[in-house]
Amino acid sequence: MGSATEYNRRDIFKRAAGIAVLAAAGSPLLAACAGGTGGSDTKGAKSGGYNLADAKNPFGVDGKAALEAFIFDGGFGSEYLKAFAAIYAKTYPDAKINQQADKDVTGKLQPRFNAGSPPDVIDDSGNKQIKLDVLVDSNQLTDLQPLLDAPYLDDPSKKVKDVLMPGTIDSGTIKGKVYNLSYVYTVFGLWYSAKLFKDHGWTAPKTWADFITLCGQIKAAGIAPLAHQGKYPYYINVAMLDMIAKQGGLDLMKRIDTLDPTAWDDPAVKTAIDSFYQVVDKDFLLPGTNGMTHIEAQTAWNQYKAAFIPSGSWLENEQLPSTPADFGMTFLPMPSLPGDKLPFEAIRAGAGEPFIVPRQAKNVAGGLEFLRMMLTKEASGKFAEVANSLTCLKDGVGPEVKLRPGTQSTVVALKAAGANTFNYQYPNTASKFDEDLQNSSGELMAKRIGPDEWIKRAKESATKNKTA
């Protein structure tokens, strides 16, 4: 998750003028109004162009063709891209590899998508992500089905789709087709410091009642029980929606994902949000946390000012510079409520960090091959090492890879969860609904609205965006 504040004056002008200048890349006004140039620009992905029986080069990569890879320079850094480029260069030493990493994906790439010359492989992520549903609607992405059906590099007897973690293909699917490889396997929940808990003799709670009791003890000890990244209500939304999913089960989650307005009438929603609201009502929040950026809140948490914080598993890598050596970062699934349909061990987990191959890229085959190479055990281990996160490759981290405590705790949690993982899709498929939900959560955390109003707003937004 990147910072939202990096601007310089030139960028500002670019954006202010963006509405005008970006438009200039395309066809003349009248032609534009008349409907553009659909379909005349299929340079790469012809579905018949691949020889998927060929384990060495199923996509027909031209070894001399240059490859341009662009990644979001966020929580996982950009170190891993170098390792991947080196792996690609081993097979194709003649290919010139152009590596780029930036926080502002939209700013850098939107003009290039419009001009029809996007990079060959992109990690489209972060705060300035180009929304995937928008790209799919605009017919800008290569269908990744051939990649899934291609032979797996480490073991050609398997196909790529057989070695992926459960849920990877689901999160790559938009409107029925697989358009992105969500490479990083992320686990979502609460995080705490094992050291802080050991020093005070606290144990991690498994039920929400225990959680609330413990929060009272923590507050009595002079520490704020809960911090959250209030400037971006995305994070606290994860915790809230996880409680809803655990209480209401996967069916309810699916109904929320499909923007079914009646999902919000389900009693499970009210139970979950009413229970959750206790942390606000009992004043368990870190003072000022409602206005903090993710870095401010997480750093305060690293300084033992708060006991719990919600986040995904990129947290460890993002906080490396400010985490004390003996902090003992540990993951905790959202505590259970009475009557939960999913067990305590159930966690939101899923593949994130969507890698895409633009349809109009010059080297679509190279982009696909790059993705296939990213799924080798070598690449996956490298990623776990330098970016401190798991990948969507099943058993992608061998015993030889040394993990940090936070990442290690997610491996344990994933093993405990087994098949009990779930993942909401609406953040990728319904941007506006997601934003409305986040705004409401910001209001709820600041105690400006209550649980009933929150649910009402969620329902209204689902109704509104369902029809749109």
Added chain:
Amino acid sequence: MRHGKYPFIVGFLFLPIVLYVGLVLWPYLQTFGYSLTDWSGQSQQMNFVGLDNYSKLLGDDVFLGALWHNVFLLAVLPIVTILIALFFAFMLNVGGRGGTGGVQGVRGAGLYKVVFFFPQVLSIAILAVLWQAVYRTDGSGLANGILIKLGLADAQHPVAWLSDPDLVLWCILGVLVWSGVGFYLVLFSAAMQSIPKDIYEAALLDGAKRGQTFFRITLPLLWETVQTAWVYLAIVAMDAFALVASMTPGRTYGGGPDHHSELMSTYLMRNFLAFGEAGYACAMGVVIFFFTLILSVVSLRVTRRERIEY
């Protein structure tokens, strides 16, 4: 031989005009065109939808709220900035009463001018970082830190500043005024220095006080500059994009909490870049364009006065 004049002028202006038409007028026209389509912003495929985007705008509460926020800035920002800048400029140029009969600024005027101009040389990015440190929502923030030390704020519930729906626009306004005053101070200073000193001396001989000198002499002779400043500031108030986008909470391009600092420009950008509704965003762009245009014309007309030659 006067008939050769126009080709001659056009010859000189050819390049600038081509650049202006190509890089300014043509994109404007394109924006008008795109505002009539359902362009997603990510490809060149789109459909003509007529005035749908505009009728949608009229029923969009967030956009109408944003419009009101812009109007609020428009009403307050120019007045506050100009008043403060005028006051400082007057004090720095003619407000001093040190010598006998001389017209001069207060002591240390040169230094003050540099200091006041300082915010103007900082880039907006630095302004945003600086003020975020001031407006931090816990005790480590400059503003909260001081308030807590003075006992005016509760350390357990510090002021939320940018995350408080009632304060956020005032906070932004504060930054805009703080960063703008220096520039207009220098602008007004320059204009004041071109006012002949004998007029002031005459007034002094007649026993005019500071206030009288200001209202009877400085302000009328400065009217044109004030008018220009008004138009500039109105345009700033119509935009104010960078600060709101980088400082206020919100998923993309700020505008939070819950749209309480939403401006037309931030809402435009979110629709343009995040929601894939570039056509709709273009319609907002067109609305902003006409709004600003009408505003400039009106304020220039209303404030028009006779020019005083000296």
